[in-house]
Amino acid sequence: MxxxxxxxxxxxxxxxxxxxxxxxxxxxxxxxxxxxxxxxxxxxxxxxxxxxxxxxxxxxxxxxxxxxxxxxxxxxxxxxxxxxxxxxxxxxxxxxxxxxxxxxxxxxxxxxxxxxxYEAIIANAAAQGIRGDVSVIIDAQQNELYLAKFKITNNSWSETEALHIVPAAMIGKLTQGTIVVGPDSENWVADGVNVYPxxxxxxxxxxxxxxxxxxxxLTPIYLRQPGFKKAPPPRTLHMEL
Structure with missing residues (x-):
């Protein structure tokens, strides 16, 4: 250009x-x-x-x-x-x-x-010619995935299932009957299509x-609840003078 x-x-x-x-x-x-x-x-x-x-x-x-x-x-x-x-x-x-x-x-x-x-992912998928029921998956770490579902037609796309976190082990069942897209999605689903934002x-x-x-x-999208580990009790160090 x-x-x-x-x-x-x-x-x-x-x-x-x-x-x-x-x-x-x-x-x-x-x-x-x-x-x-x-x-x-x-x-x-x-x-x-x-x-x-x-x-x-x-x-x-x-x-x-x-x-x-x-x-x-x-x-x-x-x-x-x-x-x-x-x-x-x-x-x-x-x-x-x-x-x-x-x-x-x-x-x-x-x-x-x-x-x-993830909206930029589905827009990219639509622009590349993908049509029908589509699942967007994104690695959420800790053996979990972000999942959102969309319907793509020739004229538009719309969200049919809001973004949420699911166990990675369940992704095949949860996305059954849809085209799965997302960054490195083929690492999670055999027929996944790698589509990036x-x-x-x-x-x-x-x-x-x-x-x-x-x-x-400006704030990141982060659905996971923050987790905190309780700090150990303070130690007392005895010193010889």
Whole structure:
């Protein structure tokens, strides 16, 4: 993709929730009005990815996307992060970048957004031609998986079962009769289809979302109840004087 019009407003989309870490920059015209619909590839979007074997180096990805677009950080007027679920560390890194951007360019108006990463997975699946009853699964650690179900038609997709956590051992039974998609889903289901979040979709979806004024309010999706281990009683150390 060649260099774009620098006078456009640009959205920076970041998703580090899955093994396929991605960044996208997307030019926005006509007062942030969305286009005719999401599709892959999204016209004007510049996406840069790193695979599972590559350590996360966030600003290398961001710098690469900005350089390809021929723009500078100050051209970014909106930042959208994939809020998960997925890698909690990766999502927190994306949030920290958004918060740092606010500090660096605070005097200018910057709009912040968060879009669920699993929504970006189902949008990617739909754009790739998958149709019917679809289950999205994401590793939740501790031998558990996040699961949400959708219906994809030629014109739209809709959620039919809300995101929740299930035992990994039950996933075959719980997803029976559906197409299973998600990051590394074939590791969990024999006929799973590996589909990762579309960072271009995050940028597109931001156009139809309400911005968050303060990036400190960006929060990861994390359904697991926090668990705490009771600390051992304090020890008394006797010293000989």
């Amino acid at each position: 060649g260099r774009q019009d620098k006078s456009s407003m640009w959205i920076l989309a970041i998703d580090f929730s899955s093994p396929k870490k991605g960044v996208c920059v997307y030019p926005v015209n006509d007062s942030w009005a969305p286009g005719s619909g999401f599709r892959v590839p999204l016209p004007g979007a510049i996406e840069v990815f790193d695979g599972p074997s590559t350590p996360l180096v966030p600003f290398r990805l961001i710098d690469s996307a900005l350089a390809t677009a021929g723009i500078k950080p100050e051209n970014v007027g909106g930042i959208v992060i994939g809020s998960g679920p997925g890698s909690y560390t990766g999502i927190r890194v994306a949030i920290a970048i958004a918060q740092g951007w606010k500090i660096a360019f605070g005097p200018r108006e910057i709009r912040f957004f968060q879009i669920p990463s 579309s960072v271009a979709y995050l940028a597109y979806a931001a156009l139809k979302s309400t911005p968050i004024t303060d990036p400190s309010n």
